[in-house]
Amino acid sequence: MKPIIGITCLYDWKNEVMRQYQNYVNVVKKAGGIPILLPAVDDKEVIRGMVEGIDGLLVAGGPDVGANCYGEEPHQHIGGVSPLMDVFEIQLVNAANDLGIPVLGICRGQQILNVVLGGTLYQDIYSQRDNCIQHRQQAPRPYLAHSIKIEKNSRLAEILGTELRVNTFHHQAVKDIAPGLKVVAYAPDGIIEAIESEDKDRFFIGVQWHPEGMWDSEYNYDSLFEAFINASRKK
Numbered sequence: 001m002k003p004i005i006g007i008t009c010l011y012d013w014k015n016e017v018m019r020q021y022q023n024y025v026n027v028v029k030k031a032g033g034i035p036i037l038l039p040a041v042d043d044k045e046v047i048r049g050m051v052e053g054i055d056g057l058l059v060a061g062g063p064d065v066g067a068n069c070y071g072e073e074p075h076q077h078i079g080g081v082s083p084l085m086d087v088f089e090i091q092l093v094n095a096a097n098d099l100g101i102p103v104l105g106i107c108r109g110q111q112i113l114n115v116v117l118g119g120t121l122y123q124d125i126y127s128q129r130d131n132c133i134q135h136r137q138q139a140p141r142p143y144l145a146h147s148i149k150i151e152k153n154s155r156l157a158e159i160l161g162t163e164l165r166v167n168t169f170h171h172q173a174v175k176d177i178a179p180g181l182k183v184v185a186y187a188p189d190g191i192i193e194a195i196e197s198e199d200k201d202r203f204f205i206g207v208q209w210h211p212e213g214m215w216d217s218e219y220n221y222d223s224l225f226e227a228f229i230n231a232s233r234k235k
Contacts, residue, residue, distance in 0.1 A: 003055035003232035005033040008092065008109070010062050011040040011085050023212040024060055031225035033232065040088040047088065051095040056102040056203075056232030059089055059109030061210060064172055070120045077124035079171065090116050102203035102231040104224075107170055110195060110206025119178030124171050125191060133189045135168045141213040143167055148193045148209075154184035156194050156205060159227045164219050166193070166209035173208060203231035 005028045009018040018039050028035040038050055051057065064079040066086045089109075093116040096103050105113040111121050122128045125135060137145040144165035150157045174192040177183055185194035185207075197204035205228075211221040 002032055002034045003229060004036055004053065005056045005058055005229070005232060006036050006038045006050060006054035007058045008060050008062075008085075008089055009037050009039050010060070011082050011088075013082055013084065020060060021212075024058065027212045027222070027225045028058065028229070031222065031229040033225075033229045038092070040082075040084045042084060042087045042091075044091055047091045048095050051092065051099055051101065054101065056104070056228060057092065057096045058228070059093065059103065059105040059112050061107035061109060061169070063108065064123070065108060065111050065115060065121060067123055070115050072120070072123070075123035075128070077127050077171075079124075097204075100202070102228060103205075104203070104228045105206035106212065107208060107210055108172075110208050111172055111174060113204065113206040114174045114178050114181060114195060117178035117180055119174060119181065120176040122173045122175045125173050126171060129189070129191070131189060132191065133187065135170055135173070135187070135191065137168050139167075141167060141169075141210065142217065144214075144217065144219075146187055148185050148187055150185040150194065151183075154182075155196050155200065155203075156184045156207075156224075159223050160219065160221070166211075167214060168209055170208060174206075203228060 007024050009020050025035045063082050066081040067074045089112045145168045150162045181195050183192050193208045195206045214221045
């Protein structure tokens, strides 16, 4: 049977609307999964029930993660936050960890994975780091804006290889890596581009770019989703 993949929704608190981009649904479907959208809620029992009903969890991109989630005061350049999304996704990943299901985090999703396990973030890389390259590209979504290098002997390198170009749409990034995770990819300026579990038997990967928008790239980004779906079949 095809694995059921839960995809987190964006929550627009100003208009009280939940939504998600079609690309996330398309890539899960194409890779062999059944996509299910998960609406943001703050009820632990409901969240636990959501996770019990899926085989894999995709934590999608979205707004900035609130600084309070990792014990900091908000920086003057932090962007818009969605408190409900923060509460929901943190509890969702915790439940996924309890049940041991595969997790893939994309952009904000990577940052959530790190925060859940005790890591921190740069709230704004441009004011908190020196000599950053452009990480919020002014180009179409599939455009390959900058290079990254992936560490050899990592799960991600087995899937994608060690040198890629990626798209980029962020100003927050992983700062202090959480216990139990390891950094497996960097941009040329040292910004962390991918993380994964130290447990080689666990599919728990975060990437800072948006591979769901790059299916027609010269790089085989579909293999990342195929690996995620295959891991979800082994739940």
